[in-house]
Amino acid sequence: MSNGAHALMNTLVEAGIDVCFTNPGTSEMHFVAALDSEPRMRAVLTLFEGVATGAADGYARMADKPAATLLHLGCGLGNGLANLHNARKGKVPVLNIVGDHATDHVPYDAQLQSDIETVARNVSPGFVRTARSPETLCRDAAEAIAAARGLPGQVATLILPADVSWSEGATPCPPLPQPQPPAADSATVETVAEAIRTGAKTALLLGGRALxxxxxxxxxxxxxxxxxxxxxxxFPTRLERGAGLPPVERIAYLAELATLQLSAFDQLILVDAKAPVSFFAYPGKPSYLVPDTCTLHTLATPEQDSLASLEALVQALGAGTAEPPRQPAARPARPRGKLTAEKVCKAIGYRMPEHCILVDEAITSGLMLNALTAGAPRHDLLTLTGGAIGQGLPNAVGAAIACPDRPVLALVGDGSAMYTIQALWTMARENLNVTTVIFNNAAYSILNVELERVGAEGAGDKARAQLDISRPVTHYAQLARSLGVHGTRVSTTDALLKALDYAWSMPGPHLIEVMIPESLTGLKRKMLPWLLRSLPSLPRPLTRALKRKIAP
Amino acid sequence: MSNGAHALMNTLVEAGIDVCFTNPGTSEMHFVAALDSEPRMRAVLTLFEGVATGAADGYARMADKPAATLLHLGCGLGNGLANLHNARKGKVPVLNIVGDHATDHVPYDAQLQSDIETVARNVSPGFVRTARSPETLCRDAAEAIAAARGLPGQVATLILPADVSWSEGATPCPPLPQPQPPAADSATVETVAEAIRTGAKTALLLGGRALxxxxxxxxxxxxxxxxxxxxxxxFPTRLERGAGLPPVERIAYLAELATLQLSAFDQLILVDAKAPVSFFAYPGKPSYLVPDTCTLHTLATPEQDSLASLEALVQALGAGTAEPPRQPAARPARPRGKLTAEKVCKAIGYRMPEHCILVDEAITSGLMLNALTAGAPRHDLLTLTGGAIGQGLPNAVGAAIACPDRPVLALVGDGSAMYTIQALWTMARENLNVTTVIFNNAAYSILNVELERVGAEGAGDKARAQLDISRPVTHYAQLARSLGVHGTRVSTTDALLKALDYAWSMPGPHLIEVMIPESLTGLKRKMLPWLLRSLPSLPRPLTRALKRKIAP
Structure with a gap:
């Protein structure tokens, strides 16, 4: 028997949860004190909760088990919601531990009092629970962990009142048995196999763990x-790709392209994925992107074991000895001259080290990355699963802690980077092997694209100013240095390649700010051929009208 | 008739809401486009939603009317929750406009889909509404504005689906009549007057607008x-104070002191304030701080007009011609030598300009500020009403926009500053007259205090490391420069005074980072006499045990 905090700490590590991303306050001080009694728990301090939650997301994507977060009441949880949203959409397991006021203190409506369960509900719909006593706390925690780890992975939130944490009477709870997720049943496998046997043009849409x-x-x-x-x-949660792996073609972000891409198929078989819908709605355009002529089948839902389901399908179709197509090794040529977004992506494809973890939140600047790194050495790609920007830097923190021997490369737009810029400090504190490339085009470029696409009439200088972050231009290299991270600003390809080599040869975090002051028109012009290279399914040739739409 | 966005813009400015703190995304593009049709609306771009909401809070505290925020779906709102919590606790009017997916797009559960009403509920319990059509949008907006502006002021959240924004058929709605809030009724006034007439030792506890x-x-x-x-x-929302104004004594933050302070009174009369409770709960200590021997009366609730209620009480007690006590002008002597938190507060008291707006989020480093600025020229003090740190810099942005002719001085702890550091960029972009002083002691000092106070046993190096932000020490002056703000790091009083004078003589934002590497013990030792100066009601002499507790 011990106090709640100590027993909880033991319960966590016995369940394999041995990393906690923290931003504690007074109500979490007993949990913090219990850290010294549990050498197996690694506590990683962050300066903002969005870093803690995004790091837990990135960690779990790579470690395939949840990390804990330690957050301070409803406000701390609030600051962490955006990256928890990304984890939820990516089906990533995360265990939130949110401190609360002592139970007796709640009715007094003190300054920090808020309705934490309500704050948690949206990102943690499957498991929100307030621990009511030290005696029941560890069982609550074990159930939260089991909920997080099940399929699909989810965000589970355990609210820990300060008195439950500090009171005696708690006993650690061993991990609950984790049921093996089922594979697709044989009838489903046979139905899908039969559909494929018809010879109709078929695509498998892989998502979640099927990547x-x-x-x-x-x-x-x-x-x-x-x-x-x-x-x-x-937007895959984690896609293994690169030379030697079977290549997959991602559904295009632009709805017009995605619909065209899908029009090449008579049937689409979902494997831990949902039928494609457009990211945003646009006036007069459909949200649902699968053409009427395309039949949907589901091989495996997110609740099911997608690997076992695919293997059953392989058996049913007698494909067990077939040799998969493999991505040939290929890197782009060395780029030269003044930097553009295209050349940055080329430089990365040209130089990317082996077993890299690539975190892509480069938004418009990264549109060419897919094609330019396809044949790079094998790597993992983590993307913006929920669309809530500010995921890149924290994901990189978590990935680096999950995989300390692998280089992490975070590609982040200048707009996105500012949401959780505090992540740089944690990279410095933990001396993480993260190289961050910030694409500084001093604009919310994606919104310039979207402003046209939504057909917003009458937008003039005042509207455009809302998408322009050039007054002042943030100096990210200087910003990095202020937070203890080695920072370099570059504007030529030579300087970029030198900076990348330096970053990969020196342990610890580095930030490279690439200055790419090109116009959006320029970017769009160069983008098209690379985009098309990533979309071999797209029926050719493209109409002139569609080309103009994508890259006017 | 026009589209929803244009009619909404008109509705806002006709109701006097002519400032909008923004961080828009695709679903808000039609609202952004409508900015160009309404020259009266000032849109202030922020790089993070917590800056937008905190700025709206600071703006309304000074302008006495709400600003709008423009936030991107549930995730954008999530990022803004902490400062909306502070606004809620401070009874500050704020109008959130939260873009949502088009109504038809919602069922497809796209990446950014979330339950925005649930996300809003905790900070906006009195008004959350999703606009359902362009025809009803502007009425919804007018009702939201009326809800925000009523007494007590509140956060009202209007969710604006993209199709309601882009569709035609909307008509602006004129402002709704704002009912005059009632004063205390005559029976209540007479009861309170009678209680005072008994001659019992009485304190008026003033909060909200009564300050x-x-x-x-x-x-x-x-x-x-x-x-x-x-x-x-x-923690006043806005306290007018300084030379020439009637002085008030704030209830102490430390629960032990607050209880002692209140023990000097037989009765406590609440005026737009609640009975004091401790900020956090501590094992074995009461949350409610009013001694049993002290009778509570309520003159005015937050729903009532506190000024009219006080004036009625003045009349009832025949005090109409009495001359209030007035704070004499007095500044501390010029501090000299190496900087400490005490000397920074002295320097501010020594130099503070007239009509300053003082935003205090200095946490431990600001504990002496109250005493050291009491006799400074008249100023407004804005404090951390809800305890959610990250309020200071955004509040300063909002205050500066509400009062462009007044100097704004933001005092912020190094822990707090990082939550919403992106505010510096908006200060630069808008060239705001904000001088920020960051107290860099490289620690979450308040948590070192609290770790002792909650009696957390067994805390060792690992726990202490969670409160230590010295590896690396953030360089705030450099960070400010990276965001376009003039930044200086100082470690002597001479340098600080020079930097303050420079900041106040040159328009635009300045950041002064004061290096105060003193130990917490050192701070606590110096703190006590200044704290006691701020608490004249405290029965003297203090017991040795209490002294040790406060400043061991």
Whole structure:
């Protein structure tokens, strides 16, 4: 028997949760004090809760188990919501521990009093619980962990009142048995197999865990044996890719392209993925992107074991000995001259080290990255699953802690970077092997694209000013240095390549700010050929009207 | 008739809401486009939503009317929750406009889809509404504005689906009549007057709008005529103070001191304030701080007009011609030598310009500020009403926009500053007259205090490391420069005084980082005499045990 905090700490580490991303306050001080009694728990301090939650997301994507967060009441949780949203949409397991006032203190409505369960509900719909006593706390925690770890992975929130934390009477709870998620049943497998056997043009749409190497191998056998095309959801939680792995084609971000891409198929088979919908709504345009002529099948839902389901399909179709197509090794040529977004992506493809973890939140500047890193050495790609920007830097923190021996490369737009810029400090404090590339075009470029796309009439200088972050231009390299991270600003490809090599040769965090003051028109012009290279399924040739729409 | 966005813009400015703190995304593009059709609306871009909401809070505290925020779906609102919490606790009117997906797009559960009403509920319990059509939008907006502006002021959240924004058919709605809030009824006034007439030792506890000059004048007459003591809530939304104004004594933050302070009174009369409770709960200590021997009366609730209520009480007690006590002008002597938190507060008291707006989020480093600025020229003090740190810099942005002719001085702890550091960029962009002083002691000092106070046993190096932000020490002056703000780091009083004079003589934002590497023990030792100066009601002499508790 011990106090709640100590027993909880033990319960966590016994369940394998041995990393906690923290931003504590007074109500969490007993949990903090309990850290010294548990050498197995690593506590990683962040200066803002959005860093803690985004790091927990990135950690779990790579470690395949949840980290804990330690957050200060409803306000701390509030600051962490955006990255918890990304984790939720990515089906990533996260365990939030949110301190609360002592139970007796709640009715007094003190300054920090708020309705934490309500704050948590949206990101943590499957599990929000307030611990009511030290005696029941650890069982609550074990259930929260089991909820987070089940399929689909989810955000579970355990609210820990200060008195439950400080009171005696708690006993650690061993981990609950984690039920094996089911594979697709044989009838489903047979239905899907039969659909493929018809010879109709078929794509498998892979999402979630179906984008890991073992699932890609199985899917690759189907591609080789049955001629199905492998598609991936637009924003994968974690995609294993690069030379030697079976390649997959991501659904395009632009709705017009995605619909065209899907029009090449008679049937779409969902594997831990949902049917594609557009990111935003646009006046007069459909949200649902699957053409009427395309039949949907579901092989595996997010609740099911997608790998086992794919393997069952491989067996059903007799594809067990087929050799998957493999991405050939290929890097772009060395870029030269003044930097542009295209050349930055080229430089990364040209130089990316082996086993890199690539965190992509480069938004418009990263549109060419997919094509330019396709044949780079094998790597993992983490993307913006929920669309809540500010995910890149914290995800990189978490990934680096999950995989200390692998280089992490975070590609972040200058707009996105500012939401959780405090992550740089944690990179410095923990001496993480993260190289951050900030694309400084001094604009919310994506909004310049969207402003046209939504058909907003009458937008003039005042509206454009809302998308312009050039007055002042943030100096990210200087900003990095102020937070203890080695920072360099570059504007030529030579300088960028030198900075990348330096970053990869020196342990610890580095930030490279690439100055790419090109116009959006310029970017769009260069973007098109690279985008098309990533979309081999797209029926060719494109109409002139569509080309103008994508890259006027 | 026009589209929803244009009609909404007109509705806002006709109701006097002519400042909007923004961080828009795609779903808000039509609102952004409508900015160009309404020259009266000032849109202030922020790089993070917590800056937008905190700026709206600071703006409304000074302008006495709400600003709008423009936030991007549930995730944008999530990022703004902490400072909306502060506004809610401070009874400050704010109008959130939160863009949402188009109504038809919602069922598709796209990446950014979330339950915005749930996210809003905790900070906006009195008014959350999703606009359902362009025809009803402007009425919804007018009702939201009326809800925000009523007494007590509140956060009202209007959710604006993209299609309601872009569709035609909207008509602006004129402002709704704003009912005059009632004063205390005559029976209540008479009851309170009778209680005062008994001659029992009485304190008026003033909060909310009762801390503005006119209410202080009325309360001051009561102090002069009836001998009542004027107390203020611990964290005022906006306190007018300084030379020439009736002084009020704030309730101490430390619960032990607050209880002792209140023990000097037989009765406590609440005026737009709640009975004091401790900020946090501590094991074995009461949350409610009013001694049993002290009777509570309520003159005016937050729903009532506190000024009219106080004036009615003045009349009932025949105090109408009494001359209030007035704070004599007095500044501390010029500090000299190496900087400490005490000397920074002295320097500010020594130099503070007239009509300054003082935003205090200095936490431990500001504990002496109250005493050291009491006799400074008249100023407004804005404090951390809800305890959610990250309020100081954004509040300063809003205050500066509300009062462009007044100097704004933001005093911020290094821990607090990082939550919403993006505010510096908006200060630069808008060239705001804000001088920020960051107290860099490289620690969450308050948590070192609290770790002892909550009696957390067994805290060792690992726990202490969670409160230590010295590896690396953030360089705030450099950070400011990276965001376009003039930044200086100082470690002597001479340099600080020079930097303050420079900042006040040159328009635009300045940041002065004061290096105060002193130990917490050192701070606590110096703090006690200044703290006691701010608490004249405290029965003297203090016991040795209490002294040790406060400043061991």
């Amino acid at each position: 890991r190497a073992p699932a890609l191998e199985a899917a690759g056998r189907l591609a080789a044996h049955c001629g199905v095309t492998l598609l991936a959801e637009t | 503005r000059a006119p209410a202080l004048e009325a309360a001051g007459r009561l102090a002069a005529h009836c001998g009542v003591t004027l107390l203020a809530e611990t």
